[in-house]
Amino acid sequence: xxxxxxxxxxxxxxxxxxxxxxxxxxxxxxxxxxxxxxxxxxxxxxxxxxxxxxxxxxxxxxxxxxxxxxxxxxxxxxxxxxxxxxxxxxxxxxxxxxxxxxxxxxxxxxxxxxxxxxxxxxxxx
Numbered sequence: 348x349x350x351x352x353x354x355x356x357x358x359x360x361x362x363x364x365x366x367x368x369x370x371x372x373x374x375x376x377x378x379x380x381x382x383x384x385x386x387x388x389x390x391x392x393x394x395x396x397x398x399x400x401x402x403x404x405x406x407x408x409x410x411x412x413x414x415x416x417x418x419x420x421x422x423x424x425x426x427x428x429x430x431x432x433x434x435x436x437x438x439x440x441x442x443x444x445x446x447x448x449x450x451x452x453x454x455x456x457x458x459x460x461x462x463x464x465x466x467x468x469x470x471x472x
Contacts, residue, residue, distance in 0.1 A: 369443030
């Protein structure tokens with residue numbers, strides 16, 4: 348069994364920064380990709396960013412491009428999300444996700460088979 352554990356959420360003022368971490372524990376696994384999703388109150392879960400293990404290519408949601416940066420240490424199956432210039436609309440529970448299956452649609456949550464418990468990010472105006 349694989350567990351993903353996020354950390355680093357919190358309360359920050361608009362324009363501030365936070366860094367989220369996600370570490371995998373449990374049995375050894377080699378994910379095809381790891382990424383982040385978020386869910387704001389009353390809204391659907393939405394894709395934020397994904398990185399493919401084999402190529403290092405990243406895909407970002409338009410809403411976070413230029414502000415958020417994903418980085419990884421796949422040797423430790425750890426992924427980070429540096430969030431800068433945060434806005435109140437970034438407020439959400441952020442979930443780390445990993446997939447051990449190849450997909451041509453990493454934007455969709457159904458492509459992932461492991462999820463973290465989520466970490467709350469609150470941005471005040």
